Amino acid sequence: MKVLIFVITAVFMSVSNAVAEPSKHVLMVLSSHGQQQGEERPGYEFDEFAKAYLVFKQHGITVDIASPKGGVLVADEYDPKKxxxxxxxxxxxxxxxxxxxLPLHTLSAAHYDGVFVVGGKGAMFDFPNNKALQTLITDIYQQQGSVAAVCHGPAALVNVRLNDGSYLIANKAINGFTNEEERMFGKKWMKEFDFLLEDKLIERGGKFQSSGFMLAHVAVDGRLITGQNPSSTVGVALELVKSLGVEVQPVEQYTDDKTMGLVAKLLNGEYKAIQPLITHAEAYNIKLVGMYGYYYMMKSDTAQDYRNALMLMNVAKEAINSPNLEMQIAKAHQALGDSQSAALVLHEILADQPAFKAASDMLVTLTQ
Incomplete structure (x- = not known):
């Protein structure tokens, strides 16, 4: 009899807990702007949507997907094999x-515990002035819900006001795609933007913070959570989960995110972090390390910058096997005053491609 009572009690408590703790409900918002995989007009980033969606699914969070127009959405070009x-x-x-x-204008904030705004350059076109989106964000936040956005997603926040007339982001830690990142990777559409995201977030009183270009950075200010770029997506999603009162579980570390994490450590002077790139190269995207070094070299202006760029490019030199990367390596050596090493790299390029004019021209300048 005691066993039966125990079983009945356990079942009752289980059912009671299930009723007392319903699944949290998050609205994911994506741009409707895209056409022809971002070639004609930019849309949303499928990578960001996928990473965040999987975090929410793993944590038992119910997800609705909405957009300004509703219906089928067009992502920018992406790799479906990731x-x-x-x-x-x-x-x-x-x-x-x-x-x-779901069309944004048909939704009620009362159904949601949080909102997650996905990035992609389309967000710069159909989010900032969308009244339905502004109302949803305001209402979700003021009913003690959480607001999260990543990359260009914070464009949805720039005109959001609270009931007292103040901007939601005023005097709060905030970030998003930076001016530096825009100028490096967003030139195609930047001239059509009404504003640069970083500038507008600061103009609205946000306390803008950021990390190096394309490195993960998540800003958390109470129930407002923002991420700088695609590398920040999982971090933003996990912070939203945490903000909703859901216990955070370990999630899969994706190769590109793990790789960029090591790059961040290396640039922060944690040089032992290079070891896994050598001993467990298969677990990382080595080409991504090299490409980061390539772009880092383009913005370098101190000896330490040049050394860091050189370190990253050399890690991936064989994997990429590109004369353009090797030219940057030669330029880094030259910038550090090591003409001998620069010449050696140039001779290696010319041994494989004797007609590579950029290498021969640079070699001439080194010997003058």
């Missing part, structure tokens, strides 16, 4: 929601 993208593409439930997104 593991996180492949997982979502294979998820019929997720894809059905994605291909029939």
């Amino acid at each position: 593991p996180f993208n492949a997982q979502v593409i294979a998820d019929d439930h997720a894809m059905a929601k994605l291909n029939s997104s």
Whole structure:
């Protein structure tokens, strides 16, 4: 009899807990602006959507997908073979929601505990002045819900006001795609923007913070959570989960995110972090390290910058096997006053490609 009472009590408590703790409900907002995979008009970033969606799914959070116009949405070009993208593409439930997104003007904030605004340059066109989106964000925040956005997603926040007339982001830690990142990677559409995101967030009173270009950075100010770029997506999603009172579980570390994490450590002077790139290269995107070094070299102006760029490029030299990367390596040596090493790299280029004029021209300048 005691056993029976125990079983009945356990079942009752289980049911009671299930009723007392319903699944949290998050609204994911994506741009409707895209056309022809971002070639004609930019849309949303599928990588960001997929990574965040999988975090919410793993934590048992119910997700709705919405957009300014509703219906089918067009992402910018992406790699469907990346593991996180492949997982979502294979998820019929997720894809059905994605291909029939809810129009923002039909939604009520009362149904949601939080909102997550996905990035992509399309966000700069159809988010800032969307009144329905502004109302949803305001209402969700003022009903003690959480607001999160990543990359260009914070464009949705620039005109959001609270009931007292103040801007939501005023005097709060905030970030998003930086001016530096825009000038390096957003030139195609930047001239069509009404503003640069970093500038507008600061203009609205946000306390803007950031890390190096394309390195993960998550700003948390109470129930406002923002991420700088695609590398920040998982971090923003996890902070939103935490803000909703859901216990955070370990999540998969994706190769590109793990790689950029090591790059951040190296640039912070944690040089032992280079060891895994050598001993466990298969676990990282070595080419991404080299490309980061390539772009880092372009913005370098101190000896330490040049050394860091050189370190990153050399790690990936063989994997990339590109004369353009090797030219940057030669320029880094030259900037550090090591003409002998620069000449050696140039001779290596010319040994493989004798007609590579940039290398021969630079070699001439070194010998003058």
